[in-house]
Amino acid sequence: LKILIPTMMLIPTTWAIPAKQLWSSSLAYSLIISLTSLPWLKSTANTGWSFLNPYMATDSLSAPLLALTCWLLPLMILASQHHTSSEPINRQRMYITLLTSLQIFLILAFSATEMIMFYITFEATLIPTLVIITRWGNQAERLNAGNYFLFYTLAGSLPFLVSLLLLQNNSGTLSLLAPQVYPSMQLSSLTNKLLWIGCLLAFMVKMPLYGAHLWLPKAHVEAP
Numbered sequence: 685l686k687i688l689i690p691t692m693m694l695i696p697t698t699w700a701i702p703a704k705q706l707w708s709s710s711l712a713y714s715l716i717i718s719l720t721s722l723p724w725l726k727s728t729a730n731t732g733w734s735f736l737n738p739y740m741a742t743d744s745l746s747a748p749l750l751a752l753t754c755w756l757l758p759l760m761i762l763a764s765q766h767h768t769s770s771e772p773i774n775r776q777r778m779y780i781t782l783l784t785s786l787q788i789f790l791i792l793a794f795s796a797t798e799m800i801m802f803y804i805t806f807e808a809t810l811i812p813t814l815v816i817i818t819r820w821g822n823q824a825e826r827l828n829a830g831n832y833f834l835f836y837t838l839a840g841s842l843p844f845l846v847s848l849l850l851l852q853n854n855s856g857t858l859s860l861l862a863p864q865v866y867p868s869m870q871l872s873s874l875t876n877k878l879l880w881i882g883c884l885l886a887f888m889v890k891m892p893l894y895g896a897h898l899w900l901p902k903a904h905v906e907a908p
Contacts, residue, residue: 685737687754688791690717694784703773707765710780714758721754733797733861740795741861753790757783767908768820779820782812799848799858807841810834813907821906829902836899840889847882 701709724747733741760783768776792805818830852858889896
């Protein structure tokens with residue numbers, strides 16, 4: 685929360701500060717947040733959870749991803765100042781707001797201790813990413829790239845949602861803090877095999893695995 689709440693406060697700050705100080709103030713603010721995230725890394729050698737509350741926690745896998753997320757925002761702000769300098773000031777503010785909302789959703793996703801919360805926040809990153817690609821893309825194909833991006837990721841994530849709901853129905857909880865309540869998955873039946881594939885399919889598209897990667901060249905070429 686010490687990282688999440690200041691990140692959320694960056695959005696109203698972006699719209700309140702004067703236009704001349706917009707990029708410098710946003711950069712300084714995001715750098716302070718990224719420096720504050722460094723203590724997450726000190727516990728990566730330990731096993732188990734740390735910085736724990738009922739909904740969010742960090743472990744040795746999520747802590748580096750959270751720190752990387754916080755450091756990406758000032759780097760994106762640095763890289764985008766010249767790219768958006770000729771646009772109206774409100775569009776520049778909206779651009780920083782979308783980048784900040786991406787960081788908020790990723791912090792919630794990487795620190796989530798409940799799988800439905802992880803699913804919702806991870807998929808919520810689609811919205812600012814789609815707007816950034818379709819509005820600030822560099823070429824005329826950006827709308828087509830946005831459609832590919834949205835279709836592939838949503839089509840891959842819906843089986844994951846169905847699998848999570850079935851797992852919730854069978855085990856009674858989707859909390860990562862209580863993995864011992866999950867029944868051991870025996871892959872002997874067709875249903876369990878489909879459940880296993882559904883859980884992996886979303887990440888196969890996000891990676892992306894070869895064959896589910898056609899959205900990636902378009903989206904990455906068109907993104908600012």
